[in-house]
Amino acid sequence: xxxxxxxxxxxxxxxxxxxxxxxxxxxxxxxxxxxxxxxxxxxxxxxxxxxxxxxxxxxxxxxxxxxxxxxxxxxxxxxxxxxxxxxxxxxxxxxxxxxxxxxxxxxxxxxxxxxxxxxxxxxxxxxxxxxxxxxxxxxxxxxxxxxxxxxxxxxxxxxxxxxxxxxxxxxxxxxxxxxxxxxxxxxxxxxxxxxxxxxxxxxxxxxxxxxxxxxxxxxxxxxxxxxxxxxxxxxxxxxxxxxxxxxxxxxxxxxxxxxxxxxxxxxxxxxxxxxxxxxxxxxxxxxxxxxxxxxxxxxxxxxxxxxxxxxxxxxxxxxxxxxxxxxxxxxxxxxxx
Numbered sequence: 001x002x003x004x005x006x007x008x009x010x011x012x013x014x015x016x017x018x019x020x021x022x023x024x025x026x027x028x029x030x031x032x033x034x035x036x037x038x039x040x041x042x043x044x045x046x047x048x049x050x051x052x053x054x055x056x057x058x059x060x061x062x063x064x065x066x067x068x069x070x071x072x073x074x075x076x077x078x079x080x081x082x083x084x085x086x087x088x089x090x091x092x093x094x095x096x097x098x099x100x101x102x103x104x105x106x107x108x109x110x111x112x113x114x115x116x117x118x119x120x121x122x123x124x125x126x127x128x129x130x131x132x133x134x135x136x137x138x139x140x141x142x143x144x145x146x147x148x149x150x151x152x153x154x155x156x157x158x159x160x161x162x163x164x165x166x167x168x169x170x171x172x173x174x175x176x177x178x179x180x181x182x183x184x185x186x187x188x189x190x191x192x193x194x195x196x197x198x199x200x201x202x203x204x205x206x207x208x209x210x211x212x213x214x215x216x217x218x219x220x221x222x223x224x225x226x227x228x229x230x231x232x233x234x235x236x237x238x239x240x241x242x243x244x245x246x247x248x249x250x251x252x253x254x255x256x257x258x259x260x261x262x263x264x265x266x267x268x269x270x271x272x273x274x275x276x277x278x279x280x281x282x283x284x285x286x287x288x289x290x291x292x293x294x295x296x297x298x299x300x301x302x303x304x305x306x307x308x309x310x311x312x313x314x315x316x317x318x319x320x321x322x323x324x325x326x327x328x329x330x331x332x333x334x335x336x337x
Contacts, residue, residue: 007038010094013300014049015042020301021308024048027088029075031055052078058099060293067099068106076100080107083286090287090307094300097290101137101281108286111316113323116141117283118149119222119290120156122276122306123232127213131157131166134219135279136226143186146170146219150191151322152282153217154199159313160306163216165200171220171228172204180204187219196329197322207231233273274299278306282319287311 007030018024025048028035032053039045056074058067071077076095082088084107093100101119110117120133131153138145150168157166170188172180177188184204191201205215207228220228247253277299279290287310291303 011038012297016301017304029078064098064102089311094291104288108284114283121279125213132218134222139223141221146187155318159315166216168217169205278303
């Protein structure tokens with residue numbers, strides 16, 4: 001039951017998701033005395049929810065190493081264990097990201113062929129949403145890590161966005177082949193040769209080009225990815241705040257706001273992080289989704305929707321198949337050499 005807003009947003013999001021998808025069911029881990037009154041506000045949830053009582057939780061400022069040691073009876077640990085034991089198809093949390101990653105990795109382990117899991121999310125562009133990873137799980141990555149991220153990101157794009165052959169680019173300081181670190185250049189060479197994979201590698205992209213919509217999957221290390229994500233979120237808030245101030249500075253501007261309101265509402269919807277909520281830890285033997293801690297019910301419902309689509313489209317198996325094919329070709333190339 002992690003998150004900044006508390007159980008009201010989570011339970012409200014569950015109710016909203018259930019209205020869209022009647023086949024959903026939920027296991028909710030947390031303090032029943034706090035949860036039950038919120039559930040009572042949404043009678044339709046009664047048939048679709050099971051509350052598992054615990055008063056223990058992972059704090060927002062808790063170190064991952066400490067969280068691992070006492071995870072067993074916490075709401076976060078119990079939710080992830082439900083996935084491990086096959087009692088749930090996916091775990092969703094709005095709590096401490098570092099702790100969630102550490103507990104999930106320890107409990108679920110990484111898939112064969114994956115060295116490190118990555119945090120992936122959808123970002124809005126001028127034309128469509130793109131998948132970006134890693135967004136903070138791994139601050140340092142080698143070429144093999146980046147290739148694995150590309151495989152996982154492409155599977156995400158095919159599963160959630162229904163793009164048959166996603167265009168994949170590596171985030172770099174320039175688009176020229178000679179630019180970037182050795183790790184980026186090596187990853188680019190490997191991806192350029194992997195024409196047998198269900199993706200279209202298209203070289204490098206820069207941070208200022210992410211919003212154009214000419215790419216479906218952007219791959220980077222977690223350090224650069226986290227900075228890029230937070231810069232984009234900050235810019236979106238800056239633009240909306242600037243427009244709000246501009247349209248309330250005088251009577252004339254307020255009149256202009258009334259005329260422009262439909263267009264501004266479209267902009268607000270496009271930039272609202274709740275419409276893109278639901279980052280996913282890819283590469284684990286189980287599905288774990290991270291919700292924004294500040295997500296409202298609409299945001300929580302969107303994160304639940306992401307999890308449901310990934311479960312139904314069997315993303316874990318798709319990633320495994322693509323990785324098997326990549327490794328088979330890599331071994332064949334080594335044998336020929």
